[in-house]
Each structure stands twice: as C-alpha cells, then as structure tokens.
Amino acid sequence: MSPTDSPLHSGGCLCGAVRFCVSGEPTGGNHCHCGMCRKDSGSGVSTFVTFPANAVTWDRNPTDYESSPGKYRGFCPKCGSSLTWRSVEDANTIDLRLGSFDDPTPFKAQKHLWISTALSGFSKIDPDIDHFDQGS
Known part of the structure; x- marks a missing residue:
C-alpha cells in the first residue's frame, strides 16, 4: 500500500484552533482508568x-504539560481540550484521544489500563478486551 492509499483520519480540539491528520492504521487503543487520566479528561475513563508519532501532522501543535516525569499530555492552548498523551520512553508513538477524532467510529480499544483504580461504576468491564494493571 502506498502512502497515498493509507487511510486518513482527522480531528482536533473543541474550538478548532488545533487540528491534526493521521495517516495509516492505529497500532493500538486503550481505555485508561488511572486518576491522572480521569482528572485530565474530567471523565470516568479516558x-x-x-x-506512530510520525504519522501525525498538526496544523498547530498542542501545548504540552508534563503530568509526571517523562509523560506529557497535549492540549489546545485556546480552549483547553485534551488531545494527546505521550511518553519520552516511547517517543515513536503518540496516543490521541478518541473523542478528538472527527469520526471515531473506526477505532476500538484493545485493552483496559489501571483496572485497580477503576471507579466502581466500571466494575463490569468488557470481558473481550484485555485487562492490564500497570501498578497497584
């Protein structure tokens, strides 16, 4: 498949000041239940x-916040929409928030992270998705 045949996915923040385009297919997807993601998203799960980081092009880069050493969350500097999560340990990938895509329907999460910190309302987690606890 040539680069021009790669699927293109677009998205951006709530106000439209930060937009992105992604070529190709995702390498993964997850539902994160950690407290930092809950705070960052204002939601029960993110x-x-x-x-791949090099598959994403931005019309304006999000602003980064180092939420813990080597871990960065990107957001729109105008409206504050949370857009990304990335780690310096794996600089070759970037996680984009599902809700930031113009059409999120092609994507499916393959795992749950930080199950030990999940809110009680998420106690019946989809058994068809892998569960990983990255800490206790």
Missing part, C-alpha cells in the same frame, strides 16, 4: 488510540 480512551486513546495509538499511532
């Missing part, structure tokens, strides 16, 4: 789609 869903991300993982792509």
Whole structure:
C-alpha cells in the first residue's frame, strides 16, 4: 500500500484552533482508568488510540504539560481540550484521544489500563478486551 492509499483520519480540539491528520492504521487503543487520566479528561475513563508519532501532522501543535516525569499530555492552548498523551520512553508513538477524532467510529480499544483504580461504576468491564494493571 502506498502512502497515498493509507487511510486518513482527522480531528482536533473543541474550538478548532488545533487540528491534526493521521495517516495509516492505529497500532493500538486503550481505555485508561488511572486518576491522572480521569482528572485530565474530567471523565470516568479516558480512551486513546495509538499511532506512530510520525504519522501525525498538526496544523498547530498542542501545548504540552508534563503530568509526571517523562509523560506529557497535549492540549489546545485556546480552549483547553485534551488531545494527546505521550511518553519520552516511547517517543515513536503518540496516543490521541478518541473523542478528538472527527469520526471515531473506526477505532476500538484493545485493552483496559489501571483496572485497580477503576471507579466502581466500571466494575463490569468488557470481558473481550484485555485487562492490564500497570501498578497497584
């Protein structure tokens, strides 16, 4: 498949000041239940789609916040929409928030992260998705 045949996925923030385009298919996806993702999203769980970092092009880069050493969350500097999560340990990938895509329907999460910190309302987690606890 040539680069021009690669699927293109677009998205951006709530106000439209930050837009992105992604070529190709995701390499993963997850539902994260950690407290930092809950705070960052204002939601009970955060869903991300993982792509190679070099597959993403931005019309304006999001602003980064180092939420813990070597871990960065990107957001729109105008409206504050949370858009990304990335780690310096794996600089070759970037996680984009599912809700930031113009059409999120092609994507499916393949795992749950930080199940031990999941809110009680998420106790019946989809058994068809892998569960990983990255800490206790």
